[in-house]
Amino acid sequence: MIIRDAQFVVSNTDYRKCPQDGKPEYAFIGRSNVGKSSLINMLTNRKGLAMTSSKPGKTQLINHFIINDEWYLVDLPGYGYAQRGKEGRDQIRKIIDSYIINRAELTCLFLLLDCRHEPQQIDIEFMNWLGEEGVPFVIVFTKIDKLSKGALKKNMEAYTDTLKETWEEIPPIFYSSAEHRLGADEILGYIEQINKS
Ligand code: GDP
Numbered sequence: 001m002i003i004r005d006a007q008f009v010v011s012n013t014d015y016r017k018c019p020q021d022g023k024p025e026y027a028f029i030g031r032s033n034v035g036k037s038s039l040i041n042m043l044t045n046r047k048g049l050a051m052t053s054s055k056p057g058k059t060q061l062i063n064h065f066i067i068n069d070e071w072y073l074v075d076l077p078g079y080g081y082a083q084r085g086k087e088g089r090d091q092i093r094k095i096i097d098s099y100i101i102n103r104a105e106l107t108c109l110f111l112l113l114d115c116r117h118e119p120q121q122i123d124i125e126f127m128n129w130l131g132e133e134g135v136p137f138v139i140v141f142t143k144i145d146k147l148s149k150g151a152l153k154k155n156m157e158a159y160t161d162t163l164k165e166t167w168e169e170i171p172p173i174f175y176s177s178a179e180h181r182l183g184a185d186e187i188l189g190y191i192e193q194i195n196k197s
Contacts (some may be wrong), residue, residue, distance in 0.1 A: 001192040004068050006044035011061040015099040019064055025072040025105040026191050029096065030112030031122065032078035035142035038178035039112065040065075040075055043187060050075050060092060062099055071195060072105070080122045100135055107194060108136050110187070115141040115155055115175070119162040128166055138172040140187065145177040 012018055030036050040050035049065060063075040076099065077092045100106065109130065113123055130137050141159075144152055156173075163170050172190070176183030 001068075001188040003044050003188070006046050006049060006065055006067050006073070008049065009064040009066050009072070011063050013061060013095050015062065015103045018062060018099075018103065018105075019066075019072065022105060023066075023071055024107040024195060025064075025074050025103065026108050026110065027074035027076050027099070027106055028110045028112065029076040030078060030142075031080050031114075031120075034078070034112045034114050035176075035178060036075065036078065036112050039140065039142060039176055039183075040073065042176070042178045042181060043184050044073065060095075062095065071107075071191065074099075074106075079126065100130070101133055106135070108138060108191070110140050110174075111137050112140045112142050113159070115144050115152055116146055118155075119159055124162065124166075127163070127171075131167065138174060138190070140174045140176055140183070142176050143179070144175045144182065145179045 009019060010017075028036050028040060037050035041047055044065070044067065050063070060077045062077070065073045065075070067073050076096055079093060079096060080089060100109065111123070111127065111130070127137070141152075141156065147155065152175075160170055160173075174183055174187050174190070176187070
């Protein structure tokens, strides 16, 4: 898919106030610092479209971007951010959870994981919750430029082994590097395929 046009539309804390035109939505989520803004900026080929974590504020909201006037890219708040304290974290989880559970337009969720880290409980629990709620999602391992091929393979095997403990079928997996501009074609191709079907 070629992104001809990508524009910010609206920020919300309430899924009911999100756009009402029924276009499909593809949402991106992950822990803070996972590389979500960098990935969104790479996918859309717009440098400052998504705010990076160095600019807090918008990163705590549901941000809608309209792509090619066809679908919405949704930037969801990062979860489990230690500095926000429990109350802040709970509040953000409420915003995220109610969007994910109630938003009929949500077509697929892209869950971002830093390829350097071992499986983290908070991510595994989040995935298990998605499974229980029947939310379609895929995994994107980010920052793959930070690991050698061998180390990446080893980490991915450890990750899939952990997932296999709970999941009969592992969700589709993508690999990305905003630094080396890798993974955009695959992710956008996947979205295009779903939009066509
Ligand atoms: P967010 O909090 O998930 O939106 O993460 P950001 O996109 O703001 O990225 C967090 C940090 O990781 C920044 O310092 C980025 O430069 C860095 N980063 C993001 N993606 C990549 C990547 O693919 N490769 C490398 N090497 N660094 C990355």
